[in-house]
Structures are given as C-alpha cells and as structure tokens.
Amino acid sequence: MSITLTSYGPKTKAKSLGLGVFDGIHKGHQAILSQCDSLLTFNPHPVTILNKAITLERLTTIEEMTHYIPKLFVLEFNQSIATLSAHDFLNKIILEKINPDTIVIGYDYHFGKNKEGTPEIFKQWCNNHNIPISIVEPISNNTQIIKSKAIRTQLKEGNINQALDDLGHPYLMIGTVVKGDNRGKELGFPTANLMFPTEKLIPQHGVYKASITIENKHYKTMLYIGKRPTFNATTPTVEAFILDFKGNLYDQSICLYIEHYLRPEKKFPNKESLIKQIHQDIHDAYGH
Structure with missing residues (x-):
C-alpha cells in the first residue's frame, strides 16, 4: 500500500501531534493546536474521496494552513487510506511514520474504515503504547458547537461576521x-x-x-x-x-x-x- 506523507516546517520529531482535517483553523481547532507543536491533516478533504458526488470548497488550503501551524504533516487521502482499519491507521501511520511523544484529538475525532475508530479506541491504543493523549472538548458560540461546515455556509450565504467570529481570526x-x-x-x-x-x-x-x-x-x-x-x-x-x-x-x-x-x-x-x-x-x- 502506498502512503504519501508530506511534512512542512522544521524537520524535527513531533513532540505533541494533533489530528484532524482542520479546515478553517477555527476556535475549536485552535483549542487542539494550543496543545500541539505539530498537526496531521489530510488532502484532498476526505469527504470528497468517500463520496465522489460531493465537491467541497476549502476554508483553508494546505499552503494557507502552513501559516498557522509550525509543523504540518499532510497525508494524501485516497481509497487505500480510506480502507485502512482503525488499528492499521494508528500502527502504520501514527506510530511508524510519525511516532509522536503525545497526541491531542477532538471529542468527535473518528478514523479508519467507515469511521470505526473513536476517541475511546484511540485512548486505549495510546494507553497500550504508553503515549499520553488529550481529548479536547467542543468549543461553542452563543448558539451551537463551532464547525467548519457551518462556517462555510455562513461565508457563502449567511452571517459573514459570525463566521469570522467563529474562525477566531x-x-x-x-x-x-x-x-x-x-x-x-x-x-x-x-x-x-x-x-x-x-x-x-x-x-x-x-x-x-x-x-x-x-x-x-x-x-x-x-x-x-x-x-x-x-x-x-x-x-x-x-x-x-x-x-x-x-x-x-x-x-x-x-x-x-x-x-x-x-x-x-x-x-x-x-x-x-x-x-x-x-x-x-x-x-x-x-x-x-
């Protein structure tokens, strides 16, 4: 299986790795980033590979992402990656390719084929490998949990200044x-x-x-x-x-x-x- 992992920033070991798509680097993402020195993201956006009928406009391109994050790992998301089991993803990519000292994920982070991997499974795996893990709770505005999808909608057809506030930048x-x-x-x-x-x-x-x-x-x-x-x-x-x-x-x-x-x-x-x-x-x- 072909794994294409590109890194940007310092060629140093990832001490604290955050995982997610991070489209927008909004306030919820920033809560994860505040605990990390590096992030792992995916390109193209996984939803466009999992459902070919979907075209998705990015809040943040990979080039733009490097402006916010000191060290960035970009995993090429394709059908091979999409069919990896949760444990294969953790073992073959997180452990073998990056091997961070600690890990930070969001409360809703899912991974592996059919999103079978959950924060609880990730936590168990980390415990087995003596890797500390932090699971970050959601960040909300006055009405709802801040999500990239809602920000996209607001920027295109809604309250733009609310979207900017949710981004936090x-x-x-x-x-x-x-x-x-x-x-x-x-x-x-x-x-x-x-x-x-x-x-x-x-x-x-x-x-x-x-x-x-x-x-x-x-x-x-x-x-x-x-x-x-x-x-x-x-x-x-x-x-x-x-x-x-x-x-x-x-x-x-x-x-x-x-x-x-x-x-x-x-x-x-x-x-x-x-x-x-x-x-x-x-x-x-x-x-x-």
Missing part, C-alpha cells in the same frame, strides 16, 4: 494578482485583481474591510467580491484596493485577510454614485 486567502480591465484605476481606486485555487471558498458578494501582506508589511485594504453590476458585467471578480500602496503586483502571490463584512454589492446609477459610495466604505472601515 481573519479569513486568509492566498491568491495571485492577475490583469483586470483597469476599471478601478479609471475610478481613482486602482485595484489588484486576485485569482485563487479552484478549491478555495470565495465568500459571498459584497464589500469587506481587509488587509494584505506584501513583503512582510501589512496594508489596509478594501475588498470587493462580485459581478460589477454597475457596469453590467457578468463574471465574478475579487478586487482589492490597497490603501497607501503603489507598485506592480502582477503575478505575485499575496496574503489577503478578510476582517469584516461591510455591505452587499449594489448596482449604482452612475460612476459618480459608485465613487461616492467607495469613499463612504473606506470611512466606514477606517474612519477616513
């Missing part, structure tokens, strides 16, 4: 700057048009307060996601107006952090009305 999107139609420049707000991996979840259309990191420097940013209805365009676009920045970013990879949802997209009667609203958006976001 700005929503990171690593994208590449591509050429646009220069319409922002004509309006006096030159924008960077951004392209993202096909599996990356793009939040619902609207205007956002954001920031962008360029060469380790943070810049205040206004972000627009939408179809530019004022100009009768039909293709969705992601455009960032980076305050106090001048320079050519074409073909560069940049880190965009969505901090707050301001308003939905809107069709304006003319360019002047749009320009006035952009000034208002900047004021609402930054007070100037």
